[in-house]
Every structure is written in structure tokens, then in C-alpha cells.
Amino acid sequence: MRTRQAVLVAAAQVIGERGYEAATIAEIIHRAQVTKGALYFHFPSKDALARAVIAEQTEMLVPPPSDSRLQDVIDFSHQVAQALRDDPVLQAGTRIAVETTFSREPLVPYQDWIEIVTRMFTEARERGELLSAVNPAKAAEFVVSSYMGVQLFSQATTNRADLHERVTSLWRHILPGLAPPGALSHLTPSGRWERHAA
Amino acid sequence: MRTRQAVLVAAAQVIGERGYEAATIAEIIHRAQVTKGALYFHFPSKDALARAVIAEQTEMLVPPPSDSRLQDVIDFSHQVAQALRDDPVLQAGTRIAVETTFSREPLVPYQDWIEIVTRMFTEARERGELLSAVNPAKAAEFVVSSYMGVQLFSQATTNRADLHERVTSLWRHILPGLAPPGALSHLTPSGRWERHAA
Numbered sequence: 001m002r003t004r005q006a007v008l009v010a011a012a013q014v015i016g017e018r019g020y021e022a023a024t025i026a027e028i029i030h031r032a033q034v035t036k037g038a039l040y041f042h043f044p045s046k047d048a049l050a051r052a053v054i055a056e057q058t059e060m061l062v063p064p065p066s067d068s069r070l071q072d073v074i075d076f077s078h079q080v081a082q083a084l085r086d087d088p089v090l091q092a093g094t095r096i097a098v099e100t101t102f103s104r105e106p107l108v109p110y111q112d113w114i115e116i117v118t119r120m121f122t123e124a125r126e127r128g129e130l131l132s133a134v135n136p137a138k139a140a141e142f143v144v145s146s147y148m149g150v151q152l153f154s155q156a157t158t159n160r161a162d163l164h165e166r167v168t169s170l171w172r173h174i175l176p177g178l179a180p181p182g183a184l185s186h187l188t189p190s191g192r193w194e195r196h197a198a
Numbered sequence: 199m200r201t202r203q204a205v206l207v208a209a210a211q212v213i214g215e216r217g218y219e220a221a222t223i224a225e226i227i228h229r230a231q232v233t234k235g236a237l238y239f240h241f242p243s244k245d246a247l248a249r250a251v252i253a254e255q256t257e258m259l260v261p262p263p264s265d266s267r268l269q270d271v272i273d274f275s276h277q278v279a280q281a282l283r284d285d286p287v288l289q290a291g292t293r294i295a296v297e298t299t300f301s302r303e304p305l306v307p308y309q310d311w312i313e314i315v316t317r318m319f320t321e322a323r324e325r326g327e328l329l330s331a332v333n334p335a336k337a338a339e340f341v342v343s344s345y346m347g348v349q350l351f352s353q354a355t356t357n358r359a360d361l362h363e364r365v366t367s368l369w370r371h372i373l374p375g376l377a378p379p380g381a382l383s384h385l386t387p388s389g390r391w392e393r394h395a396a
Contacts, residue, residue, distance in 0.1 A: 019219065019300065021217065021219070021220070022219070095300050097354075098296055098299070098300075098350065099297065099300075100354075101296070101350050101353050101354045102217065102293050102296075102297075102353070138367055139371065141351075141367075142348070142364075142367050142368060142371050143371075144351075145344075145347040145348045145350070145351040145364070146343075146344035146347050146348065146368070147347065148346075148347035148350060148351065149343040149344050149345065149346035149347025149348065149350065150340070150343045150344065150347065152296065152299050152343070152346060152347065152350075153339075153342075153343040153346065155299050155300070156295075156298075156299045166340075166343070169336055169339075169340050170340060170344070172375070173337065173340050173341075173372055173375045173376075174371055174372065174375060175375065176374040176375035177370070177371045177372065177373070177374035177375055178371075
């Protein structure tokens with residue numbers, strides 16, 4: 001397992017520096033200080049390695065239910081934002097997902113996040129937190145797509161320094177379409193959790 | 199001017215096939231059937247050429263004011279969606295913008311679209327079409343960022359076949375945060391314009 005993790009971190013670093021297409025298995029082996037055989041034992045191809053880096057994204061914990069499941073989604077989105085700023089593996093996963101969008105077989109990004117958010121929205125609806133017109137699956141797909149664009153803009157303009165601010169703006173704009181008017185004042189678009197210092 | 203246009207179209211084709219990093223000036227010259235001198239007369243570097251491809255995006259007409267400026271923005275977004283499906287230059291512009299997001303000097307995407315939408319939202323507010331809490335510049339920045347993510351997901355999952363549907367979903371989710379409740383039933387999230395057959 002230590003070899004596997006070393007390869008994932010090395011792959012994330014190399015992809016982060018060179019991009020997905022230019023990253024080579026040879027450089028990842030060198031960086032991870034593992035043998036070729038050890039790498040191929042865990043990951044039979046570069047594609048398999050890329051999928052594993054993307055899958056690491058979903059190792060993140062889904063927050064336990066609080067008094068508001070909708071607020072839990074907001075908080076979760078800010079935790080992901082913080083991880084996108086701090087974690088090279090998550091950054092590389094995003095880069096692979098975006099860069100392969102234009103190739104013949106895109107590694108469709110963020111599918112696991114769409115499932116997580118769909119489940120949380122479904123729970124929020126069961127608790128009466130969502131407007132009746134909201135379809136949890138469609139809303140989750142939109143929120144995650146939108147989030148993808150927002151974090152790309154943040155990356156391009158400020159190297160993600162303003163990501164929390166942009167995610168807060170996303171929720172300010174989307175919440176009125178998700179929650180009844182009376183519930184809006186009880187929600188915190190900037191998230192409830194304590195951030196580490198930047 | 200004909201040389202300039204031939205180079206832009208050739209650049210768009212080559213970038214569309216190979217990606218921004220892998221596209222070479224030599225191949226673009228060959229494809230455009232122009233001389234090296236002619237290309238460099240119009241575009242002194244690959245970077246200048248990339249910026250010109252991106253700038254072509256904004257040659258699109260801003261719709262003239264109708265009875266609803268907010269509906270005009272919706273219609274405009276569907277026109278851009280149609281162009282993203284049909285126009286290789288626009289497709290290449292998006293690809294460059296996304297692919298250079300991770301490089302040291304990103305060509306910040308869609309700045310001109312943010313300006314256009316800011317202007318249209320400002321006009322909508324002057325006509326009383328927006329909720330008083332809405333800031334036109336922030337709303338425009340969010341809508342364009344969100345649109346970027348939505349079109350990337352559409353590209354990755356269906357090669358943009360479902361782009362109009364996803365843009366319609368975007369507006370369904372965002373409009374309640376932009377317009378007063380009474381105005382929502384008069385707006386058409388799927389756009390008012392006639393689409394060409396797919």
C-alpha cells in the first residue's frame with residue numbers, strides 16, 4: 001500500500017508540473033523511487049493511473065448529517081475548495097479530468113461527486129429543505145458542473161486564492177432556486193466550518 | 199485579411215486536433231497554405247495567434263434589446279451554445295482557454311463575455327428586471343464561470359450533443375436568484391430563438 005500511495009503522489013506531482021499528456025511513466029517511476037514492476041503491479045497503464053488519481057478525490061469524507069443537510073452540502077463544497085488549494089493529488093485529478101475532456105475518451109470528471117451531492121440533496125428533500133420543483137439528481141449535476149467552471153476561473157485568475165469567495169458567490173446565486181425563501185436566512189453560503197489559515 | 203482568416207481557421211483546426219501545446223506553427227502554415235512570413239506578419243508568436251483565436255469568440259453579435267433584457271441574455275447563451283457546437287474557431291478558443299488554465303501565464307478565458315453579460319445585466323437592472331440584491335458584475339462572472347463548467351461536462355459526456363439541455367438547466371437553477379418571483383413565469387430558460395436542426 002505504501003508503494004501505491006508513493007506512486008499516486010509522484011504521479012500527481014509530475015502531472016501537476018507537466019500536464020497529463022506530457023507526463024511519462026518513466027518520470028513517475030523515478031520520482032516515486034519504485035521499480036517499473038512495482039508500478040505496473042498496481043497500475044497496468046497510464047490510463048489506469050490517471051483513473052486512480054481521479055478516484056482519490058472521493059476518498060474525502062461526506063459530512064455526517066447536521067441539523068441542515070443543505071448546509072452540509074455547502075460546507076462540503078468549501079472543504080473540497082480547501083483541498084483543491086492544498087492537496088496535489090486532488091489538483092492533479094482535476095487537471096487530468098479537464099485536459100482529457102478534449103481527447104477521444106474523456107475520463108468523465110467528478111462522477112463520484114455528482115453521486116455524493118445527489119444523495120445529500122435527496123436527504124435534504126426528504127427533510128423538506130428543498131423546493132418541491134427541485135430534482136436532486138439534476139440539481140447535483142448542475143451544481144458540480146458549475147463548481148468545475150468556478151474553480152477553473154479561480155485557478156486561471158488567482159491560482160485559486162479567491163476560490164472560497166467564488167464558491168460563496170455560487171451558493172448565493174443558486175440557493176434561491178433550491179430552498180424556500182424562509183429557509184435562506186438560516187443558510188450560510190460561505191460555509192460553517194473553520195478554515196485553516198491561507 | 200483573407201490570409202489572416204485562413205490562418206485563424208487553420209490554427210483552430212490544428213489546435214482542435216492536437217491541443218494547444220502540441221500544435222505547431224509549421225503545421226498551421228502548411229494547413230493554411232500561406233508563407234511563414236505572411237503568418238508572422240499577422241501573428242508574431244503562437245501566443246499572439248492563440249489570443250486572436252480566443253478574441254474571435256467575441257465577434258459574435260450581442261442581441262439587440264427586446265422587451266426583456268434578461269431573456270436576451272438567456273437567448274444569447276443558447277446562441278453561444280449553438281456556435282460551440284458548429285464553429286471550429288470557437289471550439290479551439292475554448293480549448294486554448296481551458297488548456298492554458300494550468301500553465302504559468304493562463305490566457306484568462308471569456309473576459310469579453312463577462313463584460314458583455316455584465317452590460318446586459320446592468321441594462322436589465324435599470325429596467326427593474328433583477329432582484330435588488332443582485333450585483334450585475336458578480337452575477338455575470340458567476341454565470342459565465344458556471345457556463346464554462348457546464349459546457350465542459352457536456353463536451354466530456356456527449357460531445358456537446360446535450361449542451362442546450364444543460365444550458366436550460368443552468369437557467370432554471372439560477373433565474374430564481376436573479377429575477378423577482380412574478381417575472382419567472384415570463385422567462386423561457388430554453389431560449390426564444392429558432393435553432394438549426396442538430
